[in-house]
Amino acid sequence: xxxxxxxxxxxxxxxxxxxxxxxxxxxxxxxxxxxxxxxxxxxxxxxxxxxxxxxxxxxxxxxxxxxxxxxxxxxxxxxxxxxxxxxxxxxxxxxxxxxxxxxxxxxxxxxxxxxxxxxxxxxxxxxxxxxxxxxxxxxxxxxxxxxxxxxxxxxxxxxxxxxxxxxxxxxxxxxxxxxxxxxxxxxxxxxxxxxxxxxxxxxxxxxxxxxxxxxxxxxxxxxxxxxxxxxxxxxxxxxxxxxxxxxxxxxxxxxxxxxxxxxxxxxxxxxxxxxxxxxxxxxxxxxxxxxxxxxxxxxxxxxxxxxxxxxxxxxxxxxxxxxxxxxxxxxxxxxxxxxxxxxxxxxxxx
Amino acid sequence: xxxxxxxxxxxxxxxxxxxxxxxxxxxxxxxxxxxxxxxxxxxxxxxxxxxxxxxxxxxxxxxxxxxxxxxxxxxxxxxxxxxxxxxxxxxxxxxxxxxxxxxxxxxxxxxxxxxxxxxxxxxxxxxxxxxxxxxxxxxxxxxxxxxxxxxxxxxxxxxxxxxxxxxxxxxxxxxxxxxxxxxxxxxxxxxxxxxxxxxxxxxxxxxxxxxxxxxxxxxxxxxxxxxxxxxxxxxxxxxxxxxxxxxxxxxxxxxxxxxxxxxxxxxxxxxxxxxxxxxxxxxxxxxxxxxxxxxxxxxxxxxxxxxxxxxxxxxxxxxxxxxxxxxxxxxxxxxxxxxxxxxxxxxxxx
Numbered sequence: 261x262x263x264x265x266x267x268x269x270x271x272x273x274x275x276x277x278x279x280x281x282x283x284x285x286x287x288x289x290x291x292x293x294x295x296x297x298x299x300x301x302x303x304x305x306x307x308x309x310x311x312x313x314x315x316x317x318x319x320x321x322x323x324x325x326x327x328x329x330x331x332x333x334x335x336x337x338x339x340x341x342x343x344x345x346x347x348x349x350x351x352x353x354x355x356x357x358x359x360x361x362x363x364x365x366x367x368x369x370x371x372x373x374x375x376x377x378x379x380x381x382x383x384x385x386x387x388x389x390x391x392x393x394x395x396x397x398x399x400x401x402x403x404x405x406x407x408x409x410x411x412x413x414x415x416x417x418x419x420x421x422x423x424x425x426x427x428x429x430x431x432x433x434x435x436x437x438x439x440x441x442x443x444x445x446x447x448x449x450x451x452x453x454x455x456x457x458x459x460x461x462x463x464x465x466x467x468x469x470x471x472x473x474x475x476x477x478x479x480x481x482x483x484x485x486x487x488x489x490x491x492x493x494x495x496x497x498x499x500x501x502x503x504x505x506x507x508x509x510x511x512x513x514x515x516x517x518x519x520x521x522x523x524x525x526x527x528x529x530x531x532x533x534x535x536x537x538x539x540x541x542x543x544x545x546x547x548x549x550x551x552x553x554x555x556x557x558x559x560x561x562x563x564x565x566x567x568x569x570x571x572x573x574x575x576x577x578x579x580x581x582x583x584x585x586x587x588x589x590x591x592x593x594x595x596x597x598x599x600x601x602x603x604x605x606x607x608x609x610x
Numbered sequence: 611x612x613x614x615x616x617x618x619x620x621x622x623x624x625x626x627x628x629x630x631x632x633x634x635x636x637x638x639x640x641x642x643x644x645x646x647x648x649x650x651x652x653x654x655x656x657x658x659x660x661x662x663x664x665x666x667x668x669x670x671x672x673x674x675x676x677x678x679x680x681x682x683x684x685x686x687x688x689x690x691x692x693x694x695x696x697x698x699x700x701x702x703x704x705x706x707x708x709x710x711x712x713x714x715x716x717x718x719x720x721x722x723x724x725x726x727x728x729x730x731x732x733x734x735x736x737x738x739x740x741x742x743x744x745x746x747x748x749x750x751x752x753x754x755x756x757x758x759x760x761x762x763x764x765x766x767x768x769x770x771x772x773x774x775x776x777x778x779x780x781x782x783x784x785x786x787x788x789x790x791x792x793x794x795x796x797x798x799x800x801x802x803x804x805x806x807x808x809x810x811x812x813x814x815x816x817x818x819x820x821x822x823x824x825x826x827x828x829x830x831x832x833x834x835x836x837x838x839x840x841x842x843x844x845x846x847x848x849x850x851x852x853x854x855x856x857x858x859x860x861x862x863x864x865x866x867x868x869x870x871x872x873x874x875x876x877x878x879x880x881x882x883x884x885x886x887x888x889x890x891x892x893x894x895x896x897x898x899x900x901x902x903x904x905x906x907x908x909x910x911x912x913x914x915x916x917x918x919x920x921x922x923x924x925x926x927x928x929x930x931x932x933x934x935x936x937x938x939x940x941x942x943x944x945x946x947x948x949x950x951x952x953x954x955x956x957x958x959x960x
Contacts, residue, residue, distance in 0.1 A: 262611060263611055268810055268812075426812070428811070460617060461617070461778070461840040461841060461843070461844045462617035462618075462844055462847075465819050465844045465848060466819075468819070469815050469818070469819045490811040491811060493811070494811045494812055494815045497812075498815060505617065
């Protein structure tokens, strides 16, 4: 679990005070900030002290192990070590911050740690400040990274942030399409978690609450307001807690193949896939289509048109490698249910 | 926040494995176990190693600072220090374990730390295993203690458990009346939090979920089953999270006076008070009375009959000292609303 959680409008203003006890002499706090904020007001509100540094992170693509390694090396070269790494942005920026924080103290490449419980050393102090709601990256014990051979996170007890600051004011200016795709990441998490075989009362309670909040935002409301930001930020947190104690399912397993091959961003990829999963999640997909229509969102079609057999095979391999996701969705006999042929047919529809 | 949370039926069986990395050479794990379990099967399942020790804690009365100090001194005399303190029981046992864990490293008396952020040193490793659901003590940053001059907790960032094990199997054999009173602690938390002025979306989400789970257990179901244990344990957790980010209200403020003077246990005291709070929480009290009736529970009446003026004054002083509770319930002008006379009249009804 994340040790310290602050939630509230304007809580970003407490960041200087929050970081103060974690500062070490001569070692900077490093703020990894989504490049979307370069030149925007939020960047000017970052409480810089001494040799603190802002790095605007290019998250046009999701984080790669090479990017993590390069950032950690740059900080080691410049400062030796740092007091902490603070991620300010969406899921990619937060995952990048967690991974760089870990690689400040763990030897080798971040690619060496893609898997479960391979990280053996605590990283430096890490804080996360989401500016988009939905991924659950603020509470997860992973950092999803694309490496030389796989898209897989550094899952470990050392991965979660030490502190998160949940300030719904920060999500108010997000572009509507992006905000929808990321919000749907949460909605899809919940459907996958609540219909999965790994469910228990803990993950169910969180999943149901997150789902209800998503519905209030995307189904019941007629427009976007401050209350939408409040609710979706809480939905993201609860959705992340739900999957931490269960697992995601078909949409995520298929979407990982897309992002590995085509670089499709996670939220968007989930939407593209979930849109075609009526056989697996009939009620969820029906409601999803309603939300897409009601919120005037465009879901790209035919993104797999023209791909080669080799391309499809790559995506199928990545997807079928996500064993726990398939087992959660389809049960222990999942390999009999989702064949390579079925999966190919699904990718061809996207 | 509690750093490590396990939830699941049978998860108590993982306790040996969970504690292993926290053992220090020659220093025991000390299990503070509710005396209710003395001679019962659960006591035999505690994973004792080396010089580990079980202490059956007498929680006929709620924890006192003198009891905390005496237990900590006993452990220092016998072992010098300990690897950790594990509380197994209801809210009293868990609060006792947290307080003893803190007093293994902090000088003086636990009475010196009754208040907010007075604890300056991390305690020893602390784990909590609830066997009754409802108090939220498993997630709180306080330990409610009766001291020489006040009933007030050691509220601090060092107070929460490092680990909790939420195993709903452990609550199956609790006596029905006690289980109800403790469950209602959660229900009352939620009503107080959700109608309070301190509410935000974070505490609201948790409060609503906990309230819904309480209703499923006490209103919708026709009998007690394993699912009741699952849901009430999750309700307790969520209810505790809700008040951690908001505050309780009138029932708790009045009930603290009862327990200070008469030693009335917290869950029961809350029920006795809430039963008469229709002016403050009309809908909640109506539903509470329905649950009392449906579950064939006896709420004691006239417990304040025959008390002296001095007794009433003591209770009124303790109650009015709980300023944040009154402010949450009645707003900034609470002192104009709840006069000593009104409070005396309320106590006389109990």
